[in-house]
Structure formats: structure tokens, C-alpha cells
Amino acid sequence: MSERLAIDGGTPVRATVLPYARQLVQDDDIAAVTAALRAPYLTTGPRVAELEAAFAARVGARHAVAVSSGTAALHAAMFAAGVGRDDEVVTTPLTFVATANAALYLGARPVFADVRAATLNLDPDRVAAALTPRTRVLAPVDFAGRPSDLTALRALARARGLVLVEDACHALGAELDGRPVGSLSDLTVFSLHAVKHVTTGEGGVVTTDDDELARRLRRFRNHGLATESADRQASGALWSEMVDLGFNYRLTDVQCALGLSQLPKLGQFLAAREAIAERYVVAFKDLPGLTLPPPAVGARHAWHIFPVLVEPAQLRVGRDTVFAALRAEGIGVTMHYVPAYWHPYYARLGYARGLCPVAEDATSRIFSLPIFPGMTGPDVEDVVTAVWKVLGHYRR
Numbered sequence: 001m002s003e004r005l006a007i008d009g010g011t012p013v014r015a016t017v018l019p020y021a022r023q024l025v026q027d028d029d030i031a032a033v034t035a036a037l038r039a040p041y042l043t044t045g046p047r048v049a050e051l052e053a054a055f056a057a058r059v060g061a062r063h064a065v066a067v068s069s070g071t072a073a074l075h076a077a078m079f080a081a082g083v084g085r086d087d088e089v090v091t092t093p094l095t096f097v098a099t100a101n102a103a104l105y106l107g108a109r110p111v112f113a114d115v116r117a118a119t120l121n122l123d124p125d126r127v128a129a130a131l132t133p134r135t136r137v138l139a140p141v142d143f144a145g146r147p148s149d150l151t152a153l154r155a156l157a158r159a160r161g162l163v164l165v166e167d168a169c170h171a172l173g174a175e176l177d178g179r180p181v182g183s184l185s186d187l188t189v190f191s192l193h194a195v196k197h198v199t200t201g202e203g204g205v206v207t208t209d210d211d212e213l214a215r216r217l218r219r220f221r222n223h224g225l226a227t228e229s230a231d232r233q234a235s236g237a238l239w240s241e242m243v244d245l246g247f248n249y250r251l252t253d254v255q256c257a258l259g260l261s262q263l264p265k266l267g268q269f270l271a272a273r274e275a276i277a278e279r280y281v282v283a284f285k286d287l288p289g290l291t292l293p294p295p296a297v298g299a300r301h302a303w304h305i306f307p308v309l310v311e312p313a314q315l316r317v318g319r320d321t322v323f324a325a326l327r328a329e330g331i332g333v334t335m336h337y338v339p340a341y342w343h344p345y346y347a348r349l350g351y352a353r354g355l356c357p358v359a360e361d362a363t364s365r366i367f368s369l370p371i372f373p374g375m376t377g378p379d380v381e382d383v384v385t386a387v388w389k390v391l392g393h394y395r396r
Helices: 027-038 046-059 070-080 098-105 124-130 150-160 211-220 229-235 253-284 319-328 344-348 357-363 377-394
Strands: 063-067 088-091 109-112 135-139 163-167 187-191 204-208 306-310 366-369
Touching: 027 253, 046 063, 046 204, 046 253, 063 070, 063 211, 070 098, 070 163, 070 187, 070 204, 070 211, 088 098, 098 109, 098 135, 124 150, 135 150, 150 163, 204 211, 253 306, 253 377, 319 366, 319 377
Parallel strands: 088 109, 088 135, 135 163, 163 187
Antiparallel strands: 063 204, 187 204, 306 366
């Protein structure tokens, strides 16, 4: 007889819920922010350029442009890529809606191509089939922190004269064939949200090697103005021309101070995530009813999340019951994602279910286990215990 589950009135594995992710802010981070608050500039000051330089160096890019969020970074990147009304942006359905929304903001149409079942990243063959004369951008997402098949996608983009805008919001620190993500696409977008690899609270960065794209990004984050305040002060100019319709997407010096303190810890944070992922792989490799992420051959996986798939043929219940049972055990599992086009707003635009069968099958079976650098050894073992407890109970 299996142990009684908490959802059925048994004793939970944990008395308090372990979240799926949480920031790790330490004393030196707090000191850095405090120093920024005492400095002359709270915004548009020197720490912005310092963070950009450090970030560009870390990912091997010529330019890094900091903005106020990952969503702002996606919007800015699409703008810099020249996306406009009636253009098409081919992307994945398995992403947070911001990826596709960035195309809508500019009057373009997101086109969803299906994913590969093993990696849940865009399938280049499906991308090729989705291209039309209106396609301007390919926008892969490095799902969970695993680099997309950028070799194939770059070849498609070059052959058709398209811009490759990589959504790497899950993938800071990831590598492909020994090269860091951030140096592999025309434009690469990162998030510095609290649950990401390093944080500025909210924030985002776009990296590129193209000088003109970088100029367009910098204008777009600052109302479309041709110059920034520091340039005007240096030159004595009284005002700046607005040459684009931009937004106020600036990141503050206070936030950049936190980012500058966090960024040198990226290697340490990645190692902690990798250790948790390795423990999960060992613990669950022989557990019936659960499919684990496959190894990232030729790549370094950044492990923003640890997604798993339930196998209904081996269980008496579906994913939703497993999910609820794990929550009752105190394990804060979550879900990444439903297809973007399933949301009511996209349905009103005419998108119908059934567009991407592989992604939709994954959506019916997927959930994510907790993984973040602040997890302790006992936290990890609680996850292992709870997953074995729940899936063992529901095994056929």
C-alpha cells in the first residue's frame, strides 16, 4: 500500500510550499544598490553603460542594450529588425505570450511553427514550411534554457534575407558548440526578471554585433530620440530630435547596480542549477510515468526551468491530478506553457487550436519542477521524495 497522499488527507512532504523559482539576493547586492541610491544619478547614469559593457563581454557580443524588461527587449528587438505592419514573424507556440505579442505591437502577424517533441524548441523544418514572402523575422525561443537549433535557423534566415531574433530569456549562460548564447543571432533578447539567472528586479537586455541595430535599439528605448542626455550634456546641445516613435524603456542606475553585482555570480548560479538538474535526472531516470529532458548534445543547458512530461499510459491519472497532488505535498510545481494562440486574445484574432500538434500534446502533459540557486540539499530531496510518492501512488 502506497503512502497516503496529502491531497487525500495524508501528511505532506513539506509544511511550507517550495516555490518553483526565487531570486538569490545577497548582502553585496544590497550594498551595491544602497551605494547607487546615494550616488548623483538614479537613472540614465554611468551604471547603465557599465552593466551593458559587462553583459556584452560575458556573452561575447559587440553591443548590449539594457531596457526595462524582457518584454521591452523583445519589442525593441523587433523594432530594430524592421518589423512593421503586415509583416510576419515566425515563432514557437511554447513561450510566454510576450514573444508573439512583440510582433503584434508593431502591426505584424505572429506565425506559429511547431516544435520538436524531444527538445520543445522550434523545428526548423516546420519553420521552413511556414515562411512566406511576408516573413521578416525568425524568433526562436531557447525553451527552458536549451539553445535552439540555431545552425539550421541561421541558414534559413540567411537564405531568405530574414533577421534572426533569438528569445534567450531562459538561456543566459547557455552555449552552443562552445559559443555563448548572445553571440549567435542577429539580435538576442534576455530577461533580468527576478526568477531569471541574474536579476535587476525587472529588466532586459538585447545583444547584437551590428552597430546600426544597436543604434536603433538605443533610440527606441528613449522615446526615439537621436541622442541621450549624456551626449547632449557633453556636446552642449539644447535638445534632441525625435527620429523614431520610441518608448520609455530605460533601465535605472539602481537596477543596473543590482545587475552589476549579480552578473559576476552567473557561473556560480549556473553550476547550482546544473547540480539540481543532475540530481533530478539521476533520481527520476527509472521512474515510470515521467519523461525527462534529454541531454543537450553539443550545448550547455542553462536550466532556467526543469520541465517534465507525464506519460498517461503508465499512470491512472493525467497531468492535472499529478500537478495538484504535488502542490498539496508542498512542491510549487508550475506550467510552461500553453500555446500562445490558445489565449482568448489570439482566438479573437482568428487563431484556432490544432495549429501545432506536437506543442499541444506537450501542453497536456508538461509541468516544471522547482530549480533555483537558493535551493538547499534538503529542498531538492523534498522534491525527489514528493515526485516518487505521487507518481508511485498513481502508477498503473
